[in-house]
Amino acid sequence: MDSQLQSIVLDWIPSNSKVVDFGCGDGTLLKTLIKKKFVTGYGVENDPEKINDCIANGISVIQQDIDISIQNYKGMGFDVAVMASSIQCLRRPRNAMRNILQVANECVITLPNFGNWELRLGILNGKMPSSAQLPAKWYETKNLHLCTIADFEELCREESFTIKKKVYINRAGKSSRLASKFPNLFAAQAVYLIG
């Protein structure tokens, strides 16, 4: 996760809260949250190698498929649920979004913006596009449901999810005037606090 993105997430998550990170990868974000915000943190991950990294890092991790298991995390007393660059990998992202807001009072979602100009150019070239955020080739990507910032925010409106805060980040990993003004074209990533 880019350092600015991480500092935004850290800023939004209250100290001493109970956090679940869906698609926690090797547990780096949770480790930082535990160290800097004293959270009680759990990760949910399905990749055995990443699970092993979490265990080696001393991070509590649960090996489960998010699509199937997310509803089981309701009523566990979580203050915040995080889904960082994971939503596009799910089979049923809308269902996950509906559930995640019942898992915790607030959730932090980050997503790569498929509407970014670099990716649009790729499509114009007649090829599946790639970028720093979406480096994998079409035949090996884990992404199933890529969306643009406009698509995601449309879903939030349709489902009445309240976007409490949002920050758009450019290709260099920074928030910029251009990315803020024309996010769907110039932002490479977006981070949302949804309640």
Next chain:
Amino acid sequence: MKTVSEKITFDSSLTLESGQVLAGFELMTETYGELNSDKTNAVLVCHAFSGNHHAAGIKDGDKKPGWWDEIIGDNKTIDTTKFYVVSLNNIGGCHGSSGPVSISSELGKPYGASFPEVSVSDWVKTQKMLADHLGINCWEMVAGGSLGGMQALQWAISYPEKVKKAAIIAASSKISTQNIALNEVAREIIRKDQNFHNGEYLAQGKLPSKGLKAARMLGHITYLSESNMRKRFGRKLQDPEKKVDAGINYEVENYLQYKGEQFAKSFDANSYILMTKAMDSFDPAKDFDNDLVRCLQGIQAKLLIASFDSDWLFPKEYGLDIQMSAIKAGIDSSYVELNGDYGHDSFLFYSDQYASALKNFLNSNG
């Protein structure tokens, strides 16, 4: 690998969960590796239902190594060049620790059926006395599979400050109804052996070997997965030259007959009954109004809960149930679902995924 086998006598009386008292008791132990000067590298391994203190290495004259030899040893998953591994035979067992075959000082003969009922928390209590005896204040890890995993869980509950990590493998916080039912069928088979004599067979100079053998044959099926049996034996007919019994048709029958026979030679029928009863009654949440979350709340150890996909005796839902309660309780706990070819018995065997999880857990900091 430095290996020390020692029988340790405890003279103080032990009040069991049932209220019965043992005037004193013995524990047969085996240790691997060396305890460091700070006594901070100790790992306790707890055996499953039919296991014993001999967890690793091959003893003189034996064909097979200890039950967890694939995991414990120099440069293995539980690395004995770094850790001091303590293993023991639990009381009620029949491999050197006090149990139905040991001589009761009061009776002047083997306890037989009069050996008191034991529980998982009784075992943990005796293991704590063993830790005190060895000068170990806190285990780096307590680990075990199946009934051994239940002991690891009980350790974390009973002695929160004495365990840093607990590996609960192929286990549950209580066994299923189906499991109790299967145990009762096994016990019934033993009790109905004409040599059983209400458990006083030793005094009669007899052994209920047929019952014990048949009980084990039933048990053995439950430890394996259907796919493992299919791959291993299929419907292959037994080579007539190697039949243990003339009535046998299939390889799987021969295998079970052989395994049952071997088991009956090395295990005691009263121990079988005691051990399965201890398994049936394990339910640490019962002391907390059946609330597992409250039961786990006091735990300070980090937990690793591991289940195997092919295990139908202790299905993964049971491991996951402990994990979800641990999350509710807010304690450090990880859950992994491992691929295992051997059904419930998978916990005994090395696999890359299994070994990595256990090794990373044991060696993790923070």
